[in-house]
Amino acid sequence: MSFEVVHTSVVRGLRGESGFATAIMTRGLPAGLESGLQDVSGYDHDSARAVGVDTVEWAHRIVTVRGRPYTVLSRVAPNGVDASRRPNRIAHHLVLEPHERALGGPAWMLGQFGAFETGTPEVTERTTPPVLPTGDLPVRAAHAWSAAGFDAGWAGVVAQSLVDHPQAVVYVVLPEALDALPLVIDVLALMPNDRRWHVTFSTRPLVVLPHVRCQLRFVRAEAPGLARMLAEPGARVVRVERDEDAGESDAANAARRGQTVEPTSRPVNTRVNPVVQSALGSSAAGVREQDAFAASTRAGAQVPAAPVAQAERSSFDDSIGAASQASPGRTGTDLVDSFGSARDPRAVQDVARASIYSRSNLQWPPIAIALILYSGLAVLGAVILFLLAAFAR
Amino acid sequence: MSTRSLVSSVTCPHCWAEFPPAQVRYVAEHAALMGDPVLGDSAAMRFLPSRFDARGRAIDPFGASASRMACMRCHLELPPAALELPQAIVSIVGAPASGKSVMLAAASFSLRSGLVVDGLEFVDADPSLNDLTLELESSLFRSSTPDSPAMIAKTDLAGRLYRSFRVGDANWTAPKPQLFVVGRKGKRHLLCLYDNAGEHFLPGADAPHEPVTRHLGVSRALVFVVDPTQDQRVIERLGGREAVQAVGGAGSIDQRQDLILIEVANRVRRLRGLSAYDPLPFRIVLALSKADIWGSVTDPPIAADFGGFRSGQSIAVPPMEVLQRADATCREFLARYMPELLATARALDPNLRIVPFSGLGNPPSSATLGTRLAIRPRDVKPVWPAAPLVVALSEAEPALFPEHAVG
Numbered sequence: 071m072s073f074e075v076v077h078t079s080v081v082r083g084l085r086g087e088s089g090f091a092t093a094i095m096t097r098g099l100p101a102g103l104e105s106g107l108q109d110v111s112g113y114d115h116d117s118a119r120a121v122g123v124d125t126v127e128w129a130h131r132i133v134t135v136r137g138r139p140y141t142v143l144s145r146v147a148p149n150g151v152d153a154s155r156r157p158n159r160i161a162h163h164l165v166l167e168p169h170e171r172a173l174g175g176p177a178w179m180l181g182q183f184g185a186f187e188t189g190t191p192e193v194t195e196r197t198t199p200p201v202l203p204t205g206d207l208p209v210r211a212a213h214a215w216s217a218a219g220f221d222a223g224w225a226g227v228v229a230q231s232l233v234d235h236p237q238a239v240v241y242v243v244l245p246e247a248l249d250a251l252p253l254v255i256d257v258l259a260l261m262p263n264d265r266r267w268h269v270t271f272s273t274r275p276l277v278v279l280p281h282v283r284c285q286l287r288f289v290r291a292e293a294p295g296l297a298r299m300l301a302e303p304g305a306r307v308v309r310v311e312r313d314e315d316a317g318e319s320d321a322a323n324a325a326r327r328g329q330t331v332e333p334t335s336r337p338v339n340t341r342v343n344p345v346v347q348s349a350l351g352s353s354a355a356g357v358r359e360q361d362a363f364a365a366s367t368r369a370g371a372q373v374p375a376a377p378v379a380q381a382e383r384s385s386f387d388d389s390i391g392a393a394s395q396a397s398p399g400r401t402g403t404d405l406v407d408s409f410g411s412a413r414d415p416r417a418v419q420d421v422a423r424a425s426i427y428s429r430s431n432l433q434w435p436p437i438a439i440a441l442i443l444y445s446g447l448a449v450l451g452a453v454i455l456f457l458l459a460a461f462a463r
Numbered sequence: 464m465s466t467r468s469l470v471s472s473v474t475c476p477h478c479w480a481e482f483p484p485a486q487v488r489y490v491a492e493h494a495a496l497m498g499d500p501v502l503g504d505s506a507a508m509r510f511l512p513s514r515f516d517a518r519g520r521a522i523d524p525f526g527a528s529a530s531r532m533a534c535m536r537c538h539l540e541l542p543p544a545a546l547e548l549p550q551a552i553v554s555i556v557g558a559p560a561s562g563k564s565v566m567l568a569a570a571s572f573s574l575r576s577g578l579v580v581d582g583l584e585f586v587d588a589d590p591s592l593n594d595l596t597l598e599l600e601s602s603l604f605r606s607s608t609p610d611s612p613a614m615i616a617k618t619d620l621a622g623r624l625y626r627s628f629r630v631g632d633a634n635w636t637a638p639k640p641q642l643f644v645v646g647r648k649g650k651r652h653l654l655c656l657y658d659n660a661g662e663h664f665l666p667g668a669d670a671p672h673e674p675v676t677r678h679l680g681v682s683r684a685l686v687f688v689v690d691p692t693q694d695q696r697v698i699e700r701l702g703g704r705e706a707v708q709a710v711g712g713a714g715s716i717d718q719r720q721d722l723i724l725i726e727v728a729n730r731v732r733r734l735r736g737l738s739a740y741d742p743l744p745f746r747i748v749l750a751l752s753k754a755d756i757w758g759s760v761t762d763p764p765i766a767a768d769f770g771g772f773r774s775g776q777s778i779a780v781p782p783m784e785v786l787q788r789a790d791a792t793c794r795e796f797l798a799r800y801m802p803e804l805l806a807t808a809r810a811l812d813p814n815l816r817i818v819p820f821s822g823l824g825n826p827p828s829s830a831t832l833g834t835r836l837a838i839r840p841r842d843v844k845p846v847w848p849a850a851p852l853v854v855a856l857s858e859a860e861p862a863l864f865p866e867h868a869v870g
Binding site: 079085087088089090091105106108109111112113119134135136138151152154155156157158159274278294302304313423 | 495496502503505506559575598614615619620621622627629632633636660661662665668670708718742775835836
């Protein structure tokens with residue numbers, strides 16, 4: 071069952087308190103989730119100070135409360151003034167069960183849900199869950215990016231970063247404030263259905279919380295403190311300019327033509343685990359499945375159990391660790407730089423080359439030959455010892 | 464290399480955990496050491512150092528020198544002064560829209576000027592932690608566009624004012640402290656202030672994993688900000704809601720501020736394990752805000768000259784005799800219009816002190832920026848903005864302000 075929570079400044083909230091309080095809540099909301107949603111209800115009214123690109127925050131987050139992850143769709147926006155005549159905001163959150171996630175993806179669902187509260191509502195506890203949109207969003211060309219004055223190929227570049235690096239934070243730096251939800255819908259439309267809900271995002275990020283996952287963040291180029299934010303190690307940055315072409319990569323062309331963005335060749339997993347190897351097989355599909363599972367476990371999404379040990383994590387993190395050990399001459403900054411460019415997938419491969427182990431090293435024929443050789447040597451040694459003992463008598 | 468004297472026990476200004484300085488964590492500087500089990504993936508790793516360089520800086524696991532320190536429990540960053548100076552935590556408490564944020568910004572701005580109290584040193588312990596107060600100061604008191612109306616924001620329950628961390632399986636939220644080094648007469652203290660939202664002090668708002676008001680358990684002084692323009696009797700005396708709103712008073716909010724004071728006192732007792740018979744461990748300072756609006760109805764009116772002390776230097780803390788006259792005037796005002804609040808405060812602390820102030824000096828206007836409360840920075844002329852804080856500090860640390868301490 072889905073839930074909704076509306077948080078804003080009211081004269082008297084659901085529990086009788088005044089000021090910022092819960093105004094609407096679905097009955098039966100899991101314990102602790104109300105305060106967890108309050109943590110993501112903030113809004114910075116100072117447009118010069120805000121780093122986000124949109125006036126309204128549209129967000130899909132994974133909020134972990136008491137060890138359980140929840141899929142949360144949010145709209146946070148200004149809401150006039152409250153009783154004290156100071157700026158008010160309204161945060162409307164939808165908490166979804168896994169089976170309620172529409173195939174169209176979280177951004178499409180946000181755009182289709184027409185019941186977001188935009189003004190101070192009547193304070194009430196609702197007994198019925200919100201009516202959620204269902205449906206799919208077919209793969210299509212990134213028209214919203216074109217309409218906003220950007221090359222549609224940029225949507226493909228962003229999608230490529232998300233598909234290739236599901237664990238990395240991706241910053242999309244736009245030149246000015248604009249309505250960013252259609253841009254997110256375009257990006258997710260280029261991704262396979264099973265990948266769309268793995269992408270968490272915010273069009274007006276405010277703070278980073280340890281229990282909240284938000285991968286894709288749309289920020290303004292002129293935002294204060296942006297350089298420090300983008301310097302976050304491992305973060306990928308896509309800077310979009312109006313008069314700049316996104317290039318001729320497969321992803322950019324896919325976004326222009328309306329085709330699915332496929333993962334680029336990924337560095338193989340660097341961890342050796344023969345048991346997992348035998349369960350997965352050695353196909354590339356096995357590696358992709360493994361990455362998908364790692365992404366979903368990190369994101370807290372509920373997916374069918376796969377025959378993969380949880381210790382087998384994504385190759386992205388392993389590449390960083392292996393590279394930093396295998397390349398003592400390279401500084402951390404070098405590693406950050408090599409991960410910093412979203413346009414050059416070779417950077418990731420470069421780091422992966424520094425891996426100590428690779429899956430291809432683990433082949434059965436050499437092992438069998440070695441075993442036979444060792445066995446032969448052991449038998450030979452035993453015969454020599456026997457003969458020496460016989461001669462000694 | 465100079466020697467440093469450390470305090471015997473550090474109280475974290477973020478989570479109020481107490482620990483010896485030897486247990487302080489360091490923040491890794493190497494860019495590859497990202498991700499912390501308490502603060503999340505986007506924070507640098509915290510570690511207990513075992514290697515130091517010749518300058519006494521810790522060496523992180525990848526060999527980089529680390530000089531930034533963090534709390535052993537919440538892993539949030541601590542300024543170096545936290546390990547060297549005794550702390551003076553002051554809790555600023557009040558109902559929503561009572562004027563806490565404006566008082567904090569006006570007080571810090573005026574204390575910085577050096578014109579408030581002779582010989583007072585007042586500097587930021589870490590400007591990066593005090594960014595919110597600095598921003599409010601900049602927008603109201605030192606704006607580069609003094610004729611453009613500045614918005615008076617409402618303190619939110621989430622966002623930049625708070626920090627989150629994870630301990631065990633639980634997520635905790637803590638308010639961001641505003642840290643200053645206060646020095647006078649050869650003594651120095653680390654002053655910790657908190658800009659809570661008024662909603663946090665409402666009865667029943669103390670959530671287990673949102674210990675945003677737990678500073679009440681360790682604070683040395685309590686400033687309770689009272690907004691008389693939220694009381695119906697004062698509103699009627701001033702000519703009704705519309706009249707009060709027109710001059711920037713709350714008007715439309717009817718808060719039982721005495722209940723908030725009782726709630727705060729209960730939290731103090733609960734957090735410190737005090738019995739109902741024990742007196743509160745600090746002096747209560749009632750800071751009556753927005754005195755430029757209601758000061759005309761006191762007897763004698765204090766709005767005209769704030770107890771006989773204005774003379775151009777309105778930000779300075781007045782001499783003790785002027786403060787005592789203002790205290791007596793405000794007592795009479797409260798006894799007439801808000802008697803239950805005065806009785807509650809007296810019951811909790813018979814020796815309470817009352818200080819009027821005005822953080823803006825002139826009423827904000829909704830006409831300047833649509834329906835929102837805003838004021839032109841040029842019109843901001845705070846009166847006694849730091850007086851409540853100085854009086855509270857004089858009670859907590861009499862050696863710092865002996866001329867303002869009673870007895």
